[in-house]
Amino acid sequence: MKLAFIAPLYLVLIFCFAPSVKAQTTQPTYQVKEDSMLLWDKTRNRSIPVEIYLPNTTQIKHPQLVIISHGYNNNREGTYKYYSSIANCLAAHGYFVASIQHELETDSLVPSIGKPYVVRMSNWVRGTENILFVINDLKKTHKQLDYKHVTLIGHSNGGDMSMLFAHKYPDMIDKVISLDNRRMPMPVVKHPHIYSLRSSDQPADEGVIPSPELQKHMGITIVKLPNTIHNDMADNATEAQRKEINNYLLTFLNDETNN
Template identity: 60%
Template sequence: MSTKLYSYLFFFFLLSSCSTHKVSKPSSALKPTFNVVEDSLNLVDVSRKRSVPVALYMPKSDKKIKHQKVVIFSHGYYQNRGGSNKAYSYITEKLATEGYFVASIQHELPTDDLIPTSGVPQIVRRPFWERGAENIHFVINELKKTNPDLDFKHTILIGHSNGGDMSILFAHKYPDLVDKVISLDNRRMPFPRVNHPKLYTLRSSDQVADEGVLPTSEEQVKYGITIIKLKNTIHNDMDNNANTAQRKEINDYILKFLE
């Protein structure tokens, strides 16, 4: 074989190799992360004569974020303590860094009655869940007025404990207004057995849901409901009490479900 022909063949081989080689882009190039802007609203539901404070966590961006999804977060019960809607900032801030518009609702006010500690929870606590579901409904409607470009067709609810019960009740009452619901260890309000909205729950290692709240194995398969057991996280460590490892595990599961 002549030297000239060998050179041509070698050059052709190099071209072929280059055309089929795929260079993996770093994940940051595929999906940027954002700095977080925090704000607060003190909305007033005139029809119910009720103040509804809201903490906002938003991605800071010079450009409009297309198809930006909305997350409505509902805190657990803190005996009407103010600022409860900021007690899960490791979740709400993380979601904002990923491009989500997050509204965390303060459900209880100092003037509200405390939740009863005796009686059948599904009966004595139901009015509090109803109020929470209506808070969520009100905030979504208010955000639609002020932020019409957000993707409300794929609204996401996340709630811990009592806030999880509110979120699950909302899925019963307004299934067409929510796309996905994530319960962080709600224990009382039974899950709707439906294919939509999509339901997902992270369960603590120390608390057990009441009978009938969680779907059976067969129902999980039938309706596509996902249940994840957190072996190293107790119920009361799902807010900002969570340590670094717990925070990462919970956020990783949430973001995976939201993909």
């Protein structure tokens, strides 16, 4: 059940670069419509703010759904809107993007002491429940979307909960793309397809990233960004960093080699 629409619908025009490896089949770009929703999960007595970005076109009958999960930001309100450069670029290329606010100001803060895999697990589990609820709600309200090719994109802590979702609900998604998740081990599977962009400054915990041999065998794609640090993977990135990240994201979304 939706509590309310809390922002008016408006249009923005987004310019972003398509991946160079796909230049010969570059997708057209569209104007982007943006809207805000506040969903209510009555089973958990919890509100879920969601920002929606979608292409303003009738040419795409069944756009693919992309879910964005933000990095941890001490429960600050509005963190889910810090990835608008990514969301707008993907929507401009024909994807329906939903960015979820996972932490509320009333939530307990993530513990700073203890093994991250242990003390953050409840946060990740809650995040997977948020993602699951949003997907199921959209299936009721946006039946035209392509739910056979759902992609999760998550930065840092949001990447960890996205990887956990891939462990728990592999049949619900087609691809998972992490922007530097560091704690939750990536599923060592061929489906859903696993991709990750890695920062230049913060390594993942042991066991998070599969060995090169397993990456090759399972078709897992790991790319290091030598000029981008962990904290510069959101809207605070430079123009050059944004272009590089968006190029890779579009490349991964267009990747059909494992299908």
